[in-house]
Amino acid sequence: MIPRHAPQSPQHTKQQKVSSHVVVIAIDGPSGSGKSSVSKAVAARLGLAYLDTGAMYRAATLWCVGRGTDLADEAAVAHAVRVMPLVSGLDPDAPTVHLDGRDVSEAIRTTEVSTAVSQVATNLEVRAELRRRQRRTIEAEAAADGFSGGRGIVAEGRDITTVVAPDADVRVLLTASEEARLRRRSLEVHGAADESAVEATRDQVLRRDRDDATVSQFEVAADGVVTVDSSDLDFDQTVDAVLAVVTQVTA
Numbered sequence: 379m380i381p382r383h384a385p386q387s388p389q390h391t392k393q394q395k396v397s398s399h400v401v402v403i404a405i406d407g408p409s410g411s412g413k414s415s416v417s418k419a420v421a422a423r424l425g426l427a428y429l430d431t432g433a434m435y436r437a438a439t440l441w442c443v444g445r446g447t448d449l450a451d452e453a454a455v456a457h458a459v460r461v462m463p464l465v466s467g468l469d470p471d472a473p474t475v476h477l478d479g480r481d482v483s484e485a486i487r488t489t490e491v492s493t494a495v496s497q498v499a500t501n502l503e504v505r506a507e508l509r510r511r512q513r514r515t516i517e518a519e520a521a522a523d524g525f526s527g528g529r530g531i532v533a534e535g536r537d538i539t540t541v542v543a544p545d546a547d548v549r550v551l552l553t554a555s556e557e558a559r560l561r562r563r564s565l566e567v568h569g570a571a572d573e574s575a576v577e578a579t580r581d582q583v584l585r586r587d588r589d590d591a592t593v594s595q596f597e598v599a600a601d602g603v604v605t606v607d608s609s610d611l612d613f614d615q616t617v618d619a620v621l622a623v624v625t626q627v628t629a
């Protein structure tokens with residue numbers, strides 16, 4: 379990354395100062411590891427933009443379903459995604475997703491989308507298209523005209539540390555035990571973590587990870603990627619652990 383001094387703006391005065399350079403932070407991990415919530419908090423603390431790449435795959439799924447595109451028809455899905463009018467809002471305090479001008483931030487989180495998304499995310503032409511868009515967004519945030527005013531971005535997903543931004547300043551693999559991930563997702567979706575609630579979450583977490591792992595490597599850290607295991611950490615401790623990695627790597 380090209381060193382660049384952060385612009386002084388009032389909105390950044392209460393944020394933690396880690397580096398005066400543009401910072402690109404890449405975070406990958408399996409479902410329920412805490413990627414989205416932790417990345418948002420880290421971006422907010424550092425005054426960086428936030429890109430949820432999983433939300434882009436979810437939006438692509440919703441877009442195809444809404445157009446009646448057969449998700450098994452790879453060429454049709456790839457075509458639909460190439461023309462998809464998607465806008466990702468990068469504010470970590472209020473990230474949004476708009477499709478053709480419509481706010482679909484909630485619609486992309488339904489069980490229907492969660493169940494179908496891996497079929498779209500394992501389409502290699504879709505991945506190529508979305509990776510192109512993700513790289514463009516990351517580059518824009520390293521330039522002065524992006525949301526962060528040139529401070530940088532936290533981008534999270536499954537292949538950010540390895541494929542989308544392998545040259546990011548900071549690369550973290552956020553992991554957690556299967557048990558912790560199932561419990562968290564179960565609490566989030568069903569408001570409980572008893573046996574039946576965990577069972578109902580299994581497909582959304584474990585089957586999806588298995589499918590997604592056929593096209594991305596997010597189970598073991600690649601060379602140079604720092605692993606943060608959140609199994610025994612609460613949310614705030616996990617955010618602090620990631621911030622400590624950022625401080626260490628960018629010092």
Ligand SMILES: Nc1ncnc2c1ncn2[C@@H]1O[C@H](COP(=O)(O)OP(=O)(O)O)[C@@H](O)[C@H]1O
Nearest residue numbers: 409410411412413414415562566611612613616
């Ligand atoms: N370290 C943690 N301890 C407990 N709960 C957590 C932790 N990190 C995240 N969570 C919670 O777990 C759920 C899943 O987190 P999320 O950020 O959506 O994971 P991912 O994006 O990796 O699927 C959320 O409800 C989140 O608040």
Ligand SMILES: Nc1ccn([C@H]2C[C@H](O)[C@@H](COP(=O)(O)OP(=O)(O)O)O2)c(=O)n1
Nearest residue numbers: 409410431432433435495499535536537590
């Ligand atoms: N960079 C990425 C990000 C997400 N995906 C896929 C994997 C997931 O099944 C879907 C949705 O991602 P998301 O991060 O929202 O998944 P979680 O529900 O947080 O586990 O997209 C991907 O293949 N590559």
